[in-house]
Amino acid sequence: MTPSVLKVKLGANKIDAVLINKNTASSVTNVEWNCLSLKQSLRRSAISFAWCCLFLTSGCAVTPETLCPNGQKPAINDLLYLGTATPKGIVNPEDWLQFLKISVTPRFPNGFSFWPAQGQWQSNTGIIVYEASYILNLIHPNDGKNETAVNAIINDYRQHFEQEAVLRVQSPVCTSLNKL
Known part of the structure; x- marks a missing residue:
């Protein structure tokens, strides 16, 4: 099996990924993805995670009355x-x-x-x-x-x-x- 390296470059609106074969140092493939949907998906996930944490821990507040x-x-x-x-x-x-x-x-x-x-x-x-x-x-x-x-x-x-x-x-x- 030939060892390969994936090099990723993050741009403002795209991600460039190049898969390089280490033995030949040649570029096997160059792929460009549109980041907009990835950014939106990550942002939605982060917001959902924050709301879940807030909701789940809201009942955990300790007050002097409970102590x-x-x-x-x-x-x-x-x-x-x-x-x-x-x-x-x-x-x-x-x-x-x-x-x-x-x-x-x-x-x-x-x-x-x-x-x-x-x-x-x-x-x-x-x-x-x-x-x-x-x-x-x-x-x-x-x-x-x-x-x-x-x-x-x-x-x-x-x-x-x-x-x-x-x-x-x-x-x-x-x-x-x-x-x-």
Whole structure:
């Protein structure tokens, strides 16, 4: 059997294919196909494949509702990282507690947690800043009312303590509160 090579050249509207016999280096055949129908066929196949993938995976979405075990409810866990360095000094513990009383407690009267932390971040000027901070932990239903409340707390803190930024980390969680 004589070894042969098929050389294919793709053009804008055609495909040239040449079958070459390796022993004689002669062209055995030169075939030209019209690509338009091939391109249309490939395009239709790709679109059909994309729609099938979308349809088949649409029922596979995982939401917190599907992940929460019996007795637990889906919620959002917001962690706010609130720096204490201000142009006038630092946010002292009395100022912090006053802020909680005025801005956070009315919006989350059912409760929240906070703790002091140390951290670093890069300012708008590119300088690495080390500072004490507070982390405020808010767990709440995923709704517009609570989203507005969290954004209001962030804006209040930034304005009141002249902060360049507040970091917000938001995660879906499952919650349960076991009372006596």
